Amino acid sequence: MKNQLAENVAEINQAILAGRALEAFEKHYATNVVMQENDNEPTVGKLDNLHRQQEFFSNVTAFLGAEVKSVTLAENRSVVEWFLHYQHRQWGERKFHQVAVQQWENGQIIHEKFYYGT
Template sequence: MTEAQIQSSVEEIVTLALSGQGLEAWEKYYHPDVEKIDLDGISIQGKEKVIAANQTLLGNITEVRTFVHAGTVVKGNRSFIVWDVDFDVNGLGTINTVEVCIQDWQDGQIIKERFFA
């Protein structure tokens, strides 16, 4: 996959996420063997488990004040998406941060995704 193809895929992911269609992005772009490491440092492995964890998080959001795409970089088979977020989550409290989502791509899909703030 070329950098231009990854860039196009990332642009679609951002568009889907901002329009509330994260599930569609995850179904299309997560590799079956994807590993996700969120801000808590816990590793989740496998597409079904990662999607379930994402849906649980989204289902526990009680208020969104900010959800903005702040930038993207693609280099080689790695993409970096910067998000500016401010929302409340049941059981976690307020998440108000600028985070970087680092994605490693394999066979046209995300094989590893990590979040840092």
């Protein structure tokens, strides 16, 4: 199971680095996924989260870099530390580290929370 988890996480990370984050979202996120940014209200359900993701990516005007800094795996949990650098239509240039904590069930993410400075 840990090998499959490692493969899934690596596939998501590679898709993000290749500019195919929405494709990875479609494949690896459960219908009832709950996603949350820091202490903001969580977004529940794949469709609402897809709309949120589409809105975000439609406002990225330049993708200036990304790097996976570390990955930690447990039985049904993964933690990925990212360095991200992009230009956003509303927020301007963003350069920061982010940690994504993902809970998995049946090969898909059912809960993901992002931690980053604001």
